[in-house]
Amino acid sequence: MSAIFRRELGSYFNTAVGYVVLTVFWFFSGLSFYTYCLLYNTSSLSMFFASMFLMILLVIPLITMRSFAEERRRKTDQALLTAPVSLFEIVFGKFLAAFVMFLLSCSIFILYAIIIATFTAPDWAVFFTTFLGVLLLGAAVIAIDMFVSALTESQIIAAAVSIGIAVLINRMGDIAQFINTEWVTNVINKISFDKHFSNFFTGIISLPSIVFYLSVAAVFLFLTARVFEKRRWS
Amino acid sequence: MVEIKNLTKRYGNILAVNDISFTANPGEILGLLGPNGAGKSTTLNIITGYLSSTSGSVTVEGFDILSDPKRAKAKIGYLPEQPPLYPEMTVRKYLEFVFDLKKVRLPKREHIEEVMTIVMLSDVADRVIRNLSKGYRQRVGLAGALIGNPPVLILDEPTVGLDPKQIIETRRLIKTLGKKHTVIFSSHVLSEVSAICDRVVMINKGTIVADSPIDKLSEVISGTGLLTLEVEGSPSAVRAAIGAVDGVRRVTHTSGVSYTVSYNSDIDVRRGIFKALAKADCPILMMTAGGLTLEESFLKLTQGGDD
Numbered sequence: 196m197s198a199i200f201r202r203e204l205g206s207y208f209n210t211a212v213g214y215v216v217l218t219v220f221w222f223f224s225g226l227s228f229y230t231y232c233l234l235y236n237t238s239s240l241s242m243f244f245a246s247m248f249l250m251i252l253l254v255i256p257l258i259t260m261r262s263f264a265e266e267r268r269r270k271t272d273q274a275l276l277t278a279p280v281s282l283f284e285i286v287f288g289k290f291l292a293a294f295v296m297f298l299l300s301c302s303i304f305i306l307y308a309i310i311i312a313t314f315t316a317p318d319w320a321v322f323f324t325t326f327l328g329v330l331l332l333g334a335a336v337i338a339i340d341m342f343v344s345a346l347t348e349s350q351i352i353a354a355a356v357s358i359g360i361a362v363l364i365n366r367m368g369d370i371a372q373f374i375n376t377e378w379v380t381n382v383i384n385k386i387s388f389d390k391h392f393s394n395f396f397t398g399i400i401s402l403p404s405i406v407f408y409l410s411v412a413a414v415f416l417f418l419t420a421r422v423f424e425k426r427r428w429s
Numbered sequence: 430m431v432e433i434k435n436l437t438k439r440y441g442n443i444l445a446v447n448d449i450s451f452t453a454n455p456g457e458i459l460g461l462l463g464p465n466g467a468g469k470s471t472t473l474n475i476i477t478g479y480l481s482s483t484s485g486s487v488t489v490e491g492f493d494i495l496s497d498p499k500r501a502k503a504k505i506g507y508l509p510e511q512p513p514l515y516p517e518m519t520v521r522k523y524l525e526f527v528f529d530l531k532k533v534r535l536p537k538r539e540h541i542e543e544v545m546t547i548v549m550l551s552d553v554a555d556r557v558i559r560n561l562s563k564g565y566r567q568r569v570g571l572a573g574a575l576i577g578n579p580p581v582l583i584l585d586e587p588t589v590g591l592d593p594k595q596i597i598e599t600r601r602l603i604k605t606l607g608k609k610h611t612v613i614f615s616s617h618v619l620s621e622v623s624a625i626c627d628r629v630v631m632i633n634k635g636t637i638v639a640d641s642p643i644d645k646l647s648e649v650i651s652g653t654g655l656l657t658l659e660v661e662g663s664p665s666a667v668r669a670a671i672g673a674v675d676g677v678r679r680v681t682h683t684s685g686v687s688y689t690v691s692y693n694s695d696i697d698v699r700r701g702i703f704k705a706l707a708k709a710d711c712p713i714l715m716m717t718a719g720g721l722t723l724e725e726s727f728l729k730l731t732q733g734g735d736d
Contacts, residue, residue: 198529202515209517274513274573277477278530279503427481 199288207296220254220300228307238315241396244325249365256357258296259340260350262289268348286420297333321398328395331408338415345422364388430455436485445471447635458607460626461615468635469615473585477507506579510586512570516559520569533577548572564595584614600625619727656690662711670709674701
């Protein structure tokens, strides 16, 4: 597993992908930080983090679009599947690499907190619970987008579908309002990524939200492994 | 040692591999020969565990590829038709990755140097794979297969796309490797198989059409002589006359006055044919004798029956 993890993480920085992701993410998050915190003269990062929700959804497709699609297109999956490693090791190694890439992108948030700290003490408890929320959200979305990448041989299709899903996830709350049937609205609200994410803003470590994100990640990693293996049996 | 028993692979209604059985013994170079689309790659992909089989079994060094995949795969070095390379890595980094991926327990640096020396890669060790020529990439793939000194090597068309000099080098290399490893390699070039292999398994349309030591191949396939004739007279009369001669197996009317005759090679049928045609008043214009070359017998086998 560590071989796959290291190669995958290395490939982000052997190619332009890693640098592009960091540049784009750091630039736009910096812009948000400037608008929502510095211009408003506030030490509260909650507005900033709320604006990061869509950013995170949109940057993860850039990280994950290659993972399985490119492997299949170049037929390098043949090396992985004929090596003495299990499917779990392959999928989880790739997932961890994407997650670490995401973590690197989000590490800039710590810098923003430090900038706030030079003016006044930020609410560290809220910052850390929100950061935990960011990581959990990231893990769930990475798993979903890796699953999409496993479905196709084309990075572009993987990215396009992942972005479509990102927009859908982002508008889930709105969709729930349009539907009049009560139980459907309830269900949508329960699986709303947005709602679960905002739970962390209050400084509370909400167990249902943690369980929600982790189970989404687990389900989609499982599906990814199944799809990746499916070709053997077709 | 690799044992393949009653292997069958179906894609929907298409039967890609149909009930194939053969064994590759230790220290043997086995050539899998067949035209494009015969099911060679499918067979090799099943042996290495990349594809599943519809039925049948594969055991590698005693480990079943389905029930004990990790141990079976650890015994195999596989070079697929298209080498599975990551173009953004350097040769050395790639081989280190393969080394870790296969969980090899040998001194890492020395082993990789050793493999690079065997396949003559040392001079490009720190170059990025993207910038290498096809021949070098093929060698990187081969080096990847050799990492960990697996007892079984499976090479899928290792010489395709190489220039003549590289082909000769690769063949020589496979021949040396065959002394220490069990090698199964596929090819659609007969001369290649007959140059390198100890044994050949010929497959066509998913079934085995011949399995024999290379030096006995032409006898096994044919046992048949071939005559080309030009005879004047009605085709039916000519065929009847020749067909009646003792030892003749089959008469084929190819075109106009041309016929091909296959016969048991232990009998010389030329006199008999001469006399029979003279009796039928069909003058022979030309008669050429020629046994089958290996290449012809290959074509004969892979194109199925004539006439």
